[in-house]
Amino acid sequence: MIFHVDASTGKTLGIVDLSGRLDAANSSELLKSFAVWQQQANMFVFNCTRLDMIDSSGLGAIVACLRKALEKNGELKLAALNQKVSMVFELTKAKKLFSIFPDTGSAIQSF
Amino acid sequence: MKTLIIIKEKDYAWLRPIFTGIHPLLVPICNKPFIEFLIDFAILAGSDALRILSDGPLSDVEEYCDNGSRWGIAISYGSIKSSDETLLIMEKNHRYCAGERVLLMNGFVFIEYDKQHNYTALFAELPDGEILGCNKGSLSLRGTPGERPKVAGALPLSLVELDSLEVYYRLSMEILSFGESPYVIPGYSNEAYCHIGRNVVISKSAEIRKPVIIGNNVQIMADSIIGPLAVIGSNVIIDKASTVTDSIVLEKTYIGEQLEVQNRIAAGNILIEPESGISIAMDDPHLLTGIKKSGSAEILFQSVVHRLFALFLITVLLIPFLLLSPILKFQRKWKKSTGSYYINDAGKTLALTTTSINRQSLPGSIAAALSLDRFGLLFNVLSGQLAIIGSTPIAAKTDNSVPLLEMGSWYKAGVFSYAEAEEWPANGDERAIVERYFAVHGNPLLDIAMTIKAFFNLIHEIHTP
Numbered sequence: 001m002i003f004h005v006d007a008s009t010g011k012t013l014g015i016v017d018l019s020g021r022l023d024a025a026n027s028s029e030l031l032k033s034f035a036v037w038q039q040q041a042n043m044f045v046f047n048c049t050r051l052d053m054i055d056s057s058g059l060g061a062i063v064a065c066l067r068k069a070l071e072k073n074g075e076l077k078l079a080a081l082n083q084k085v086s087m088v089f090e091l092t093k094a095k096k097l098f099s100i101f102p103d104t105g106s107a108i109q110s111f
Numbered sequence: 112m113k114t115l116i117i118i119k120e121k122d123y124a125w126l127r128p129i130f131t132g133i134h135p136l137l138v139p140i141c142n143k144p145f146i147e148f149l150i151d152f153a154i155l156a157g158s159d160a161l162r163i164l165s166d167g168p169l170s171d172v173e174e175y176c177d178n179g180s181r182w183g184i185a186i187s188y189g190s191i192k193s194s195d196e197t198l199l200i201m202e203k204n205h206r207y208c209a210g211e212r213v214l215l216m217n218g219f220v221f222i223e224y225d226k227q228h229n230y231t232a233l234f235a236e237l238p239d240g241e242i243l244g245c246n247k248g249s250l251s252l253r254g255t256p257g258e259r260p261k262v263a264g265a266l267p268l269s270l271v272e273l274d275s276l277e278v279y280y281r282l283s284m285e286i287l288s289f290g291e292s293p294y295v296i297p298g299y300s301n302e303a304y305c306h307i308g309r310n311v312v313i314s315k316s317a318e319i320r321k322p323v324i325i326g327n328n329v330q331i332m333a334d335s336i337i338g339p340l341a342v343i344g345s346n347v348i349i350d351k352a353s354t355v356t357d358s359i360v361l362e363k364t365y366i367g368e369q370l371e372v373q374n375r376i377a378a379g380n381i382l383i384e385p386e387s388g389i390s391i392a393m394d395d396p397h398l399l400t401g402i403k404k405s406g407s408a409e410i411l412f413q414s415v416v417h418r419l420f421a422l423f424l425i426t427v428l429l430i431p432f433l434l435l436s437p438i439l440k441f442q443r444k445w446k447k448s449t450g451s452y453y454i455n456d457a458g459k460t461l462a463l464t465t466t467s468i469n470r471q472s473l474p475g476s477i478a479a480a481l482s483l484d485r486f487g488l489l490f491n492v493l494s495g496q497l498a499i500i501g502s503t504p505i506a507a508k509t510d511n512s513v514p515l516l517e518m519g520s521w522y523k524a525g526v527f528s529y530a531e532a533e534e535w536p537a538n539g540d541e542r543a544i545v546e547r548y549f550a551v552h553g554n555p556l557l558d559i560a561m562t563i564k565a566f567f568n569l570i571h572e573i574h575t576p
Binding site (some may be wrong): 050053055056083084087090091092095 | 367369370371372373375382384387389391393396
């Protein structure tokens with residue numbers, strides 16, 4: 001997972017590029033990293049273009065990130081979910097919790 | 112009349128990735144194997160014999176359909192080559208067909224019919240030749256030459272080309288939406304739009320919204336919503352607070368807690384979007400998983416773990432048992448009785464000596480708290496007759512009839528029960544839910560943890576007024 005700051009819209013947005021699998025093996029790493037990233041931004045876009053697979057631990061970590069963002073009056077939006085990841089979000093009803101955009105650009109513009 | 116069913120592997124290749132290990136003719140459509148719809152139609156058309164011809168293996172179909180006596184029709188089987196044309200197939204089977212009219216069902220197609228209609232009379236009037244045809248198959252009559260009057264008007268029949276998951280899904284939803292089904296659908300149906308199989312446990316807080324078809328040995332847990340438009344296969348568990356709508360859950364599938372399955376086909380750990388055909392294999396057993404019976408190595412390991420833990424409990428409880436049981440026997444507060452109990456799902460029975468302890472005295476209270484009433488049963492674990500933890504033993508019926516509704520394939524009587532570990536109400540149905548859940552999802556180490564939990568729950572129960 002790669003983090004960078006985007007200020008193209010005049011706002012400081014944290015962009016997180018997720019890749020590969022997000023599961024029990026790396027979901028705690030996401031949570032730890034998110035706490036660090038929150039020192040630089042409080043509005044986030046998780047770019048899931050290269051996220052191939054997610055399980056319930058990974059989903060739990062993303063929901064926990066959303067909760068942490070909301071606690072600090074921030075926001076977390078998701079972008080470019082592939083169909084398989086999207087099916088997991090639908091199955092678990094997590095889709096209702098997030099603003100989901102087809103690509104990172106539209107997610108950034110939505111802030 | 113006789114019927115020939117001709118089916119070639121190339122027609123059903125698309126089914127293979129989803130229904131692995133199931134012959135396409137046995138693929139369930141609304142919980143009924145596809146071949147049964149064809150057999151039903153052949154019978155309605157007046158056939159008394161049917162032959163299934165394929166260029167692929169038919170052993171599974173043969174095993175399932177056998178000689179057809181179950182339906183009252185003689186079923187035989189034969190092989191063809193992939194390149195064989197219909198005429199050649201007819202020639203190769205001319206002895207079978209000789210002197211009789213033949214109904215030819217060619218291809219992997221579903222015949223939409225109505226069980227109320229008299230197809231025997233209709234087909235007697237129809238001339239030889241193709242009755243219905245489509246890209247993937249046809250329905251035709253061959254036989255003795257001769258002029259037959261043409262039947263006027265539309266035929267009460269149609270063909271559905273089974274060539275994609277989307278068609279399979281749509282067809283199932285369509286069958287489901289008939290109040291009075293034109294097909295024979297398995298399961299009890301006391302009311303329209305609802306077919307429910309045997310041994311279905313539905314939690315009181317679960318909601319069933321018609322139309323639904325539910326198979327055998329299904330467990331629907333608290334706060335779940337099933338339907339409208341849901342086909343639930345046999346041996347399925349729908350866990351707490353999950354919703355299944357406009358979907359097909361194929362047999363031996365576990366749907367985890369608080370999930371929403373909508374417009375999907377769930378098959379084991381595979382979730383499919385029928386319209387796009389996109390499927391994902393869930394690696395996460397909390398979401399979606401297949402239900403399998405343990406393999407022989409796992410069963411052996413589980414048995415060893417159970418025996419070791421029984422030995423451990425015998426060692427720990429031996430001294431309290433030797434000290435307290437004579438006192439309680441002397442006080443007549445230790446009563447033994449022997450009865451016959453089922454010990455496995457095959458209905459095997461065993462004479463078990465159960466003990467009841469009067470807890471009105473201090474020794475009785477201590478003995479009950481230490482579960483000394485189960486001490487003798489621990490030796491049955493050592494001999495492999497009981498599990499250390501499993502289902503609450505069911506008393507054998509005196510007429511030797513096995514209570515199938517209570518005993519599913521997961522049943523294995525235990526000294527302690529999963530329901531005791533989970534402090535589940537003693538109600539039979541509710542207890543069955545938790546016992547089945549752990550029997551399916553358990554493992555030897557979890558069994559030990561659950562045994563300890565049951566043990567401490569029993570101590571707590573003694574001290575709770």
